[in-house]
Amino acid sequence: MEHLERDVVVIGAGPSGLTAAYELNKAGKSVAVLEARDRVGGRTWTDVMDGATIEIGGQWISPDQTGLYSLINELGIETFERYKAGKSVYLNEQGEAIAYDGDDFPVAESTVAEMNKLISLMNELAAQMNPDTPWEHPQAEELDQISFHHFLRQHSDDELACNNVGLFIAGGMLTKPAHTFSALQAVLMASSAGSFDNLVDEDFILDRRIVGTMQGVSKAVAERLGDEIVFLNNPVLKLEWFDGGVVAHGQSVTVSAKKVIVAIPPNLYSRISYVPALPRKQHVTHQHQSMGLVIKVHAVYETPFWREEGLSGTCFGPNALVQELYDNTYTGESTGTLVGFISDLKADAMWELDEEARRAAILKGIAAYLGEKALDPKVFYLSDFAAEEWTRGAYATSYDLGGLYRFGPAQNENIGPIYFSSSDLAGEGFQHVDGAVRMGRRSAARIIAELDGTSYDESYDGVQTLTAIDDKVSA
Ligand code: FDA
Numbered sequence: 001m002e003h004l005e006r007d008v009v010v011i012g013a014g015p016s017g018l019t020a021a022y023e024l025n026k027a028g029k030s031v032a033v034l035e036a037r038d039r040v041g042g043r044t045w046t047d048v049m050d051g052a053t054i055e056i057g058g059q060w061i062s063p064d065q066t067g068l069y070s071l072i073n074e075l076g077i078e079t080f081e082r083y084k085a086g087k088s089v090y091l092n093e094q095g096e097a098i099a100y101d102g103d104d105f106p107v108a109e110s111t112v113a114e115m116n117k118l119i120s121l122m123n124e125l126a127a128q129m130n131p132d133t134p135w136e137h138p139q140a141e142e143l144d145q146i147s148f149h150h151f152l153r154q155h156s157d158d159e160l161a162c163n164n165v166g167l168f169i170a171g172g173m174l175t176k177p178a179h180t181f182s183a184l185q186a187v188l189m190a191s192s193a194g195s196f197d198n199l200v201d202e203d204f205i206l207d208r209r210i211v212g213t214m215q216g217v218s219k220a221v222a223e224r225l226g227d228e229i230v231f232l233n234n235p236v237l238k239l240e241w242f243d244g245g246v247v248a249h250g251q252s253v254t255v256s257a258k259k260v261i262v263a264i265p266p267n268l269y270s271r272i273s274y275v276p277a278l279p280r281k282q283h284v285t286h287q288h289q290s291m292g293l294v295i296k297v298h299a300v301y302e303t304p305f306w307r308e309e310g311l312s313g314t315c316f317g318p319n320a321l322v323q324e325l326y327d328n329t330y331t332g333e334s335t336g337t338l339v340g341f342i343s344d345l346k347a348d349a350m351w352e353l354d355e356e357a358r359r360a361a362i363l364k365g366i367a368a369y370l371g372e373k374a375l376d377p378k379v380f381y382l383s384d385f386a387a388e389e390w391t392r393g394a395y396a397t398s399y400d401l402g403g404l405y406r407f408g409p410a411q412n413e414n415i416g417p418i419y420f421s422s423s424d425l426a427g428e429g430f431q432h433v434d435g436a437v438r439m440g441r442r443s444a445a446r447i448i449a450e451l452d453g454t455s456y457d458e459s460y461d462g463v464q465t466l467t468a469i470d471d472k473v474s475a
Contacts (some may be wrong), residue, residue: 006030007254008447009248010263014042015433016421017263018221019071019440023466025225027448032257033225034250036235036390039224043216043265043391044433049379052300052337055332056383058395058433059214060206064194065434066463068217072205072210074465075220079208081438085325086310089369091317093160099311103201105164114161121155121278122165122187122196125367129191131427134184135408142185144405151183167318168200171343173431174398175292182401192430196311202326203313205213211331214433215218235390239418240275246417259447263421263440266397266411267291268390278415285410286405289424291393293386295347297322297340297362300379304329304336306370313338313370321346321365330362338374340366347386358382396431397424419443428461438462 008024008137010017013035026029045056061068061079072079087099090106100106103117129137137143146154148169152162169186170178178186190196198204210216222230234250239260246260248327262269266289269282279284304327306313313327313336321342330340342350342362350358359380369373398408411425421443426435441462448466449456 004032004253004255006032006255006257007046008259008261009246009257010261010350011239011248012036012042012263012324013040013218013222013230013232014263014436015044015221016423016436016440016443017042017217017261018218018225019437020261020263020421020444021225021229022221023441023444024447025229027444027466029448029451030444031225031229032253032255033230034234034236034248034253034255035230035232038232040230040232041218043385043395044048044214044218046213046215049298049299049381052333052335052379053213053382054298054300054337054379055209055215055328056296056298056381057212057214057385059209059328061210061434062193062198062205062207065429065432066200067275067429067438067461068432070463070465071215071221071437073219075224077217077220078211080211080331081208082206083304083329084203084312084314086307086312088312089315091315091320091368092194093319095368097315103171105316106291107164111161111164114156114158115165117166118152118156118161119200120195122190125187126190128196129187131188131191131281131430133409134188134191135405137187140184140405143187144182144402146183147179147401148181148183148186149178151186152178158316163318164352165200167316167323168196168284171294171318171323171341173199173392173395175343175395177344180401182404184404185398188404188427188430192426192428192432192435202324203261209331213330220426223309233319234270238273238275241415241417243416250259258451259417259419259420261421261440261443261447263443265291265422266420266424267392274418278418281410285407287341288400288407289397289411289449290390290400291386291397292395293344293347294394295342295350296383296394297338297366298328298379298381298383299338299340299341299366299377301336301338301373301377303334306336307372311370315369317369320368321350322362322369323441325366325369333377338366338370338377368412397422398431414446419447441466
């Protein structure tokens with residue numbers, strides 16, 4: 001067992017933990033990162049299958065994600081645009097595939113009007129929210145008492161409009177059924193992306209991808225930190241804490257430090273045994289943050305055949321098994337890759353099937369949009385983060401109904417030397433790599449201020465690197 005002494009120990013080498021370690025290291029603090037897996041990147045992960053680049057976890061970046069943009073700029077990493085040319089396809093309730101242009105689904109005019117009414121309402125509520133403090137929204141208490149499903153139906157009796165708008169947040173983002181989370185949680189999702197309009201605009205929210213893939217961002221940070229700082233295969237299952245610091249017990253490394261950043265998803269906080277136990281408020285809070293469930297489907301073909309037919313590969317079907325589909329061909333590859341998503345209850349049903357039946361059902365679901373050519377991919381792969389010990393769901397955690405208002409205010413409080421950092425605790429960039437980066441920088445800034453006896457600026461949003469701020473101050 002190796003024993004290290006550091007200013008700060010970080011638990012988890014996902015984007016949040018690595019960004020925190022990077023900032024601490026640049027600020028001259030000694031740091032060690034203990035990671036459970038044999039790789040860095042957490043919920044971002046890449047593999048090459050039969051020559052095609054497959055992003056198994058997080059991958060897209062949108063224009064509002066300026067925290068992540070500033071990190072990749074600093075690392076010299078570039079982005080490329082998602083393929084968007086051509087018509088989209090909408091699968092209606094009768095199972096007919098309808099190719100369409102523009103932003104509105106090809107549904108009855110009255111349904112479009114109802115959808116726009118609901119979207120405007122969500123925009124208004126989101127504009128009144130500071131995503132860092134959603135529990136301070138003027139209607140926070142009342143919005144957290146009603147499920148998003150019932151909230152939508154309170155404001156519209158057009159079932160299809162409610163389903164279509166619900167899809168953007170329920171299946172599309174939180175990956176939970178709309179009856180299991182509150183309207184306040186839905187407003188936070190919109191507010192964290194700037195507006196509900198941004199969320200429903202796939203050309204905005206799924207704008208670009210990373211050259212070298214999203215996991216490549218974590219790899220680049222880890223490389224800069226080096227083997228003396230990042231220790232893989234070191235799950236931390238015990239954390240001793242006291243007034244002056246902590247001892248984190250990894251598999252082969254223990255670290256004594258003045259502070260710890262727990263940079264793991266909130267649903268895994270209770271995997272660690274805290275000695276002494278955490279205060280009751282945190283014990284209870286952490287039980288109300290649960291993972292959603294989504295299957296990310298990857299299908300690779302000899303060519304992107306849909307492009308020849310004037311289709312972008314972007315497809316939506318609120319009632320369909322595969323509710324969203326996109327052209328996900330990696331830059332420079334001649335094969336055609338589609339990525340689809342199967343969320344919550346439909347994902348449960350798919351995991352009940354045997355492998356052959358599951359593959360057949362899912363490919364039939366893709367062919368419903370793009371025709372029979374979709375039935376025979378050369379690579380077929382399902383991302384299964386729910387089966388991963390160190391994640392246990394996808395994409396991220398959110399509060400159960402009523403939890404955000406009741407427990408949210410405690411989520412970012414440090415407990416003595418223990419700080420929590422995750423995309424799932426972020427305001428802007430909530431549940432995204434951008435939020436992970438912002439939270440990593442903010443946790444690092446808070447700790448640096450504590451260690452140096454300086455004050456922490458509560459309004460710091462994690463967009464600029466700490467060194468950029470220092471440069472400005474000293475200039
Ligand atoms: P993350 O979970 O990434 O990292 C935590 C790390 O802690 C992991 O490496 C884990 O192994 C480690 N760990 C856990 N317990 C530990 C312990 N006890 N001891 C030591 N280590 C431990 N985002 C986005 O911006 N664009 C997108 O397109 C998508 N799409 C997407 C698809 C899928 C399928 C998923 C699963 C997720 C996304 N996301 C996304 C979300 C994005 O990937 C996510 O928000 C960030 O990876 C979160 O980063 P964190 O560092 O907070 O946690």
